[in-house]
Amino acid sequence: MTYDIYMDFILENYKNPKNYGKIEKPNATSRGLNPLCGDELEIFLIIDKNIIKDIKFTGKGCAISIASASILTEMVKGKDLDYVKNLKENDLLNALGIEISPARIKCALLSYKTLKEAISNIKN
Amino acid sequence: MIDVNKIRKDFPILERKFNGKRMIYLDSTATSQKPIQVIDAISDYYKNYNANVHRGIYGLSEEATDLYEKSRENVSNFINSKQAESIVFVRNTTEALNLLAYTLGKKLKDGDEIITTVMEHHSNIVPWQFLKEKGVKIKYIDINEDGTLKMDEFNNLITERTKIITVTHVSNVLGTINDIKHIGKIAHENGSYFIVDGAQSVPHMPVDVENIDCDFLAFSGHKMLGPMGIGVLYGKKEILDEMDPFMGGGEMINEVHLSGATWADVPLKFEAGTPNVEGAVGLSAAVNYLKNIGMENVREHEKYLVNYALKRIEEFNGITFYGPRDSEIRGGVIAFNFKNVKNEKIAKALMDEGIMIHPHDVASILDINAVMVRSGHHCAQPLMDRLGIPATSRASFYIYNDLDDIDEFINALDNVKKVLKL
Numbered sequence: 173m174t175y176d177i178y179m180d181f182i183l184e185n186y187k188n189p190k191n192y193g194k195i196e197k198p199n200a201t202s203r204g205l206n207p208l209c210g211d212e213l214e215i216f217l218i219i220d221k222n223i224i225k226d227i228k229f230t231g232k233g234c235a236i237s238i239a240s241a242s243i244l245t246e247m248v249k250g251k252d253l254d255y256v257k258n259l260k261e262n263d264l265l266n267a268l269g270i271e272i273s274p275a276r277i278k279c280a281l282l283s284y285k286t287l288k289e290a291i292s293n294i295k296n
Numbered sequence: 297m298i299d300v301n302k303i304r305k306d307f308p309i310l311e312r313k314f315n316g317k318r319m320i321y322l323d324s325t326a327t328s329q330k331p332i333q334v335i336d337a338i339s340d341y342y343k344n345y346n347a348n349v350h351r352g353i354y355g356l357s358e359e360a361t362d363l364y365e366k367s368r369e370n371v372s373n374f375i376n377s378k379q380a381e382s383i384v385f386v387r388n389t390t391e392a393l394n395l396l397a398y399t400l401g402k403k404l405k406d407g408d409e410i411i412t413t414v415m416e417h418h419s420n421i422v423p424w425q426f427l428k429e430k431g432v433k434i435k436y437i438d439i440n441e442d443g444t445l446k447m448d449e450f451n452n453l454i455t456e457r458t459k460i461i462t463v464t465h466v467s468n469v470l471g472t473i474n475d476i477k478h479i480g481k482i483a484h485e486n487g488s489y490f491i492v493d494g495a496q497s498v499p500h501m502p503v504d505v506e507n508i509d510c511d512f513l514a515f516s517g518h519k520m521l522g523p524m525g526i527g528v529l530y531g532k533k534e535i536l537d538e539m540d541p542f543m544g545g546g547e548m549i550n551e552v553h554l555s556g557a558t559w560a561d562v563p564l565k566f567e568a569g570t571p572n573v574e575g576a577v578g579l580s581a582a583v584n585y586l587k588n589i590g591m592e593n594v595r596e597h598e599k600y601l602v603n604y605a606l607k608r609i610e611e612f613n614g615i616t617f618y619g620p621r622d623s624e625i626r627g628g629v630i631a632f633n634f635k636n637v638k639n640e641k642i643a644k645a646l647m648d649e650g651i652m653i654h655p656h657d658v659a660s661i662l663d664i665n666a667v668m669v670r671s672g673h674h675c676a677q678p679l680m681d682r683l684g685i686p687a688t689s690r691a692s693f694y695i696y697n698d699l700d701d702i703d704e705f706i707n708a709l710d711n712v713k714k715v716l717k718l
């Protein structure tokens with residue numbers, strides 16, 4: 173264990189997360205839970221013609237899970253659904269740019285799992 | 297006072313280093329470390345005595361059976377139970393409570409009630425919730441601001457339909473030591489069974505089942521210096537005698553025919569299948585170790601540590617802890633969170649929850665200094681809801697901890713804000 177996971181990039185996304193908030197009438201949404209630590213995350217999407225027009229999240233979590241949600245929502249905003257469908261866990265972990273211990277991997281991937289869940293049930 | 301330096305020498309794992317630092321283990325509430333005496337007892341069992349118990353005619357099997365039954369007597373003695381038959385070996389507290397929910401639950405009817413509390417571990421909530429299917433109602437005693445139980449509520453909630461009252465002796469989050477003797481009286485005056493979750497009391501203080509007058513007491517070996525996979529259900533013999541078995545199979549029968557079966561006497565009635573003999577032997581060695589120190593001394597030591605730790609935390613400024621301040625009614629466990637310092641610097645996400653720094657980050661950063669604390673809901677989500685928080689960090693103490701450990705812990709807390717640049 174080192175200090176490395178709390179790099180400036182992570183801390184910035186933690187303290188001032190991008191896309192934090194709710195969307196009133198989303199056409200895709202999902203709530204993800206991390207049962208071991210009581211973290212929760214809700215993701216809201218507006219999808220129009222296969223494109224993610226808007227995405228926001230709310231929730232409570234540790235620096236890693238909040239930063240990861242911030243970074244992930246930035247990654248997918250404006251992209252098409254195929255991009256999200258093809259997105260691998262490692263793509264997000266690479267984007268975070270930190271070495272994550274097995275104990276914290278669930279925190280890092282909570283946003284990823286919640287997003288995948290959301291796009292698997294899109295309402296029109 | 298106990299000699300921590302001498303005790304530490306008995307715990308080989310405490311010699312490990314992390315990041316070049318002496319390990320500071322503050323998670324004994326989750327599981328305790330094991331002294332060499334326990335490790336050796338288990339190894340000695342396998343080297344010299346291993347055979348299946350209660351079945352063999354040959355000498356080795358008799359020796360193994362003897363060791364297993366002597367362990368039962370030793371554990372019985374430890375909690376001042378009058379007969380070894382009152383001791384049922386199970387896997388852990390969770391299994392003991394599930395056994396009770398299943399067997400006592402079978403006799404409950406639509407509209408019967410169970411009283412428990414909001415501070416329980418999930419293992420004293422979920423098994424009882426299974427009974428909701430039959431229309432059994434569960435009522436929860438609330439807590440006061442200081443983390444003690446609202447004792448008045450027992451008299452308000454109890455009715456003639458209350459068949460069971462089940463309460464933890466010591467909370468694994470708040471540290472509160474409940475007045476279980478008093479609660480037991482309330483239960484018995486009403487003709488209700490009284491169950492005590494002793495997972496956090498039996499390892500840390502003298503517990504006397506005769507004095508408490510509980511009908512049942514559940515606890516885990518692994519939290520009291522013993523191995524994992526062995527736990528105890530104590531029950532008053534006359535009640536155990538009347539109860540149906542829990543699991544069916546070998547060991548628990550008197551005779552079996554295709555037309556049906558009859559049950560063995562207690563405690564074997566509740567011990568279906570080959571038991572954890574190694575575990576019982578290890579637990580017995582743990583009991584000997586604790587007896588040697590003296591449970592009064594264990595309790596005094598933890599009181600001394602928790603007093604010091606609470607004082608340091610209060611001085612630290614910026615940390616909220618949960619549960620009573622008075623160490624007379626508090627065990628050696630401190631759940632805590634960072635609070636509102638420099639609010640504007642943190643995401644609204646966390647401010648909404650009234651938490652400054654997430655317990656996960658606290659535990660990760662303390663780990664850099666080899667200070668090992670737990671973070672999360674501690675299997676007490678209803679209590680987290682009641683406190684209005686998602687999680688806490690938690691430091692807990694045992695016989696191998698001393699004031700130095702607490703100083704290291706406080707120093708590491710200082711580091712948390714530095715690492716997070718708050």
Ligand SMILES: Cc1ncc(COP(=O)(O)O)c(C=O)c1O
Binds near residue numbers: 390496
């Ligand atoms: C108060 C309390 N009850 C029950 C349990 C469950 O113990 P086990 O996991 O050994 O069954 C614990 C363990 O954390 C506890 O602290």
